Amino acid sequence: MNLIETLIGTPIGYIMSFCYNLIGNYGWTIIIFTILIKLITFPIGIMVQKNSIKMIKMQPMIAELKRKYPEKADKDQFMEEQIALFKNEKYSVGMGFIPMIIQIVVILGIIYVIYNPLEYLLGISNENISALYVVTTHILGTDEFGPSAGLTVIDVVRNGQYMNLFDAMVPENVINNIMQFDTSFLGLNLASVPTLNRQLVTIPILSAVSALVLCLVQNKENVLQQQQGRLNKWGMTIFLVAFSLYFTFVVPAGVGLYWICSNLFSAIQIYILNWIYNPKKYIDYEDLEASKEANKILKxxxxxxxxxxxxxxxxxxxxxxxxxxxxxxxxxxxxxxxxxxxxxxxxxxxxxxxxxxxxxxxxxxxxxxxxxxxxxxxxxxxxxxxxxxxxxxxxxxxxxxxxxxxxxxxxxxxxxxxxxxxxxxxxxxxxxFIMTIRDKAIxxxxxxxxxxxxxxxxxxxxxxxYGLKPKMLVECGYGVIENMRQHFQEKKDIYLNKPIKSILIAPTWNEDNILDSCLDDILENILDKGWKVIVRPHPEYIKRFPLKMKSMIEKFEDRIGEYFEIQTDFSSNETVYSADILITDWSWIAYEYSLSTLRPSLFINTKMKVANPNWDELSLTPLNLSLRSQIGIQLEKQEVSKRIAGEIEKMLANYSDYEKRIKDIEEKYIFNFGKSGIIxxxxxxxxxxx
The missing domain is CATH 3.40.50 (Rossmann fold)
Structure with missing residues (x-):
């Protein structure tokens, strides 16, 4: 036996033999066999259904990751977080391929069994099969039978002209079994390959129709296929119908009957699986549609x-x-x-x-x-x-x-x-910089x-x-803060003598930023306190998450006015200079703001973005961690409701203390303040x- 016989033909043959011995009708054998295969593989269908639901459920999260890591350079980080998401949701990437692999194996097996009915359906021994081949070769004068050798033997035996030759070589019961073996079903010879000018053409036609039925059901009911675009759906439909038509013209009609039954039973199975595991119970379709809309805008x-x-x-x-x-x-x-x-x-x-x-x-x-x-x-x-x-x-x-x-x-x-x-x-x-840019980035x-x-x-x-060659390090300074300080000093009287104190909320656009995690708590506790509150999202947040922005604006629309503003115009930095307190999470704007205006910042400890996971291999503590409590205060998210208003009042009342601290930071950690351009x-x- 070759490998295909051993691994595929034999088990499929046993199942079909069981069906044939039970029913004794060739066509019904194939139909019952198809039902048995569907029953045997049904638990796998349930697993695939669960897995597919997980995939659709994750689509908004995957889309969020794509918006988070749009650049080619971020591909590794995107893949790493996507794998972590799959692991967390217990999603199997390869699960969707299992039904296709099973279908291929069964098709190969059933083709092999249909071409070799002597062994698999009639249970004739190898010795007697060899004898039958010898007689058939002698009668026809050739041994070139191709894959249909078993079917050729049956045709020659059933012809009856050479019965004396076969009787001399094999037992009578073998001949009787062959004579009684009937491959017809509803007037169609299922052992023959269909052609255009024979009745069997109905098999390919029905095969194409069954494929169309399956595709229509999938497009409407299958949890994965529902989410495909119109072009993808109809492209797959046309391909499967055309393939089904072609495929059943090149294999025996029995294979075509299996294909028809398999398609129809698969369509029924989709409804059963949706009844057992209804996708609507597990998937937030509103969130899914919102994510699609965001992707559409980005596209x-x-x-x-x-x-x-x-x-x-x-x-x-x-x-x-x-x-x-x-x-x-x-x-x-x-x-x-x-x-x-x-x-x-x-x-x-x-x-x-x-x-x-x-x-x-x-x-x-x-x-x-x-x-x-x-x-x-x-x-x-x-x-x-x-x-x-x-x-x-x-x-x-x-x-x-x-x-x-x-x-x-x-x-x-x-x-x-x-x-x-x-x-x-x-x-x-x-x-x-050791936390904020990739390892080995410079x-x-x-x-x-x-x-x-x-x-x-x-x-x-x-x-x-890392054993690197020492670089030339120029003690330059930072012109951005110098220019911001100069601008602030030129208009200092205007900024300091505003009738209304202003609070600027300017977070990052990264995961768990203020806008996504605790903006409601912040606004609930600082609006209506006599301060002007300005929410200034990061430009990347506006670009990548348009639906979140739309939702946020709609949510607070009735509060927008003299004391509250959501700012999306970045043509001017006046709101930064004029802010009396800056609220942020992990944005570097806090250091630019505080070092240029000498005013404090309030930090919310959201999830920290770490571009370099190896930063802690160095003995140094990053300044963006150690200086947060020196240029302002830090609050955990759960502390916002109770403390934020009081802390802002304290910071406003203690400007002079913060001004001295911030000046000390400038002198200690910034080179050549005011001279970076010259250096x-x-x-x-x-x-x-x-």
Missing amino acids: EIKEQKKAQSKINAPREKADYKRFLETEGKQLVFYSEKSGFYKYFHNIVDEIIKRSDIVIHYVTSDPNDAIFNKNEEQISPYYIGEKRLIPLFMKMDADMVIMTMPDLDNFHIKRSMLRKDIEYVYIFHAPLS DNYDTIFCTGIHQVKEIRESEKL GASYIIAKLKG
Whole structure:
């Protein structure tokens, strides 16, 4: 016996033999066999139903993860959290394949049994089967019977002309069994392969009809198929109907009968499974539809972005060509979007003041404000994400400055043309970084412009821990806070003498942020206290979770007015400067706000975002943990209702204490306050002119 016979044909043969001996009718044998298979595999059907319900139940959560990790660089983190979600929900990825595998095995087995009825249905011994083959070969003058050898033997025996030859080779009871074996059912020979000009054409037609019935039932009732798009549903329907029609034209009609019965019984089984495990009891379909609507909005945004990219393609192509054709480039800045210019601002201004170096400013934002600057020393280029990859591979400059981490870790690589380019990293957050960016995110930079002493310590300890070559660390400072402080001081009298104190709520957009976890508790306890409360969601939150935003606005719509505002316009930072207290979770805006205005921040301890799970391998405590209680206070979520209003009153009454603490932090942890642009520019000019 070969492997297929042993593993598939034999067990299927035993079941069909049992059915045939019980009924004695070939067609009904196949029908009863199909019912038995459905009964045997029904527990698996229940498991698949449960698993499918879990999958649909998880769809909003998976969609949330996709919105949380939209970038290619976040793929590993997305997969890790998705696997954790599957594990938590006890969802099996491979469960859905089991029915298909069973169907394939049964089809192979039934084909084998139908082609070999002597052994499996009539129970004739191998010795007698061999004798029958010998006689048949002698009569027909050939042994080339193909897979239908058993059926050929039956046809020759039932012909009756050569009975004397068969009687001489095999026992009479074997011949009698063969003579009584009838493969017809309702006037159709189920052992024959259907053709267009025979009655058997009804089998393929009924097969296609049964497939259509199954697909229609699945599209309407199956918990998974219900959620597919119209194109997907009808595409699968057309494929299965066409496949069923073709398939039953190339196998014996008995297989076609099984296929018809299997399709119809599967359709019935869907209703039974839905009755046993009703998806509506386990799935929040309103939440599911809301998630779909959010995905639809995001898809529209992506399509708009894609259309805009297409419009900007000629411009991008021209800028790409111009950049590569420009020879003698000394200095290149790269910005991911317009808002990132603030990290370069002071340094760029000082370079222009102190040198004639041309700044080649590459941005992936077609609407970057850099294109509106009328400055001869700045040559701007728009390069989208796809062309950015080859542009960096072909980079030809003396120095490249970026705020983007993970150089050479993902799609953005160091130059393949020049190995002597100095790559400089500028932080876009002050104080500390080991928790907030990925492990090894800045390892492939040559030079780091540090905002303060703690970053220097973190880098040096990381280099020692991982055996890395020491980088050039420039004690630069942080221009963003310097500029914010200057702006605040210029309008200080206005900000300090407002008739109404203002409270700004400005959280992150990460999992368990204030808006998702405790906004109701906060507002319930600080509205109607005589303060103006402004909720300012993170721009990414507005972009990724439009339905949550819509729901939040609708929920508090009747409270919006003079003392309450939900702000979605980020064109101005006046609400930040004018806030008397900032409430946040883990956003770096707290440090920028407090260090620029010298006012305290109130932190809610939501779930902490950790981009680097290995941060605790260093002996240093991240400043974004240790300084929270120095520039303000921390509250656990469960403390909000009882304490938040009282703590705000205390903070408002003790400005002077916080001002001194915050000034101490500035002096201890921020380099060269007010001079970061000069320090950074001086280093760049010296390296390029030296």
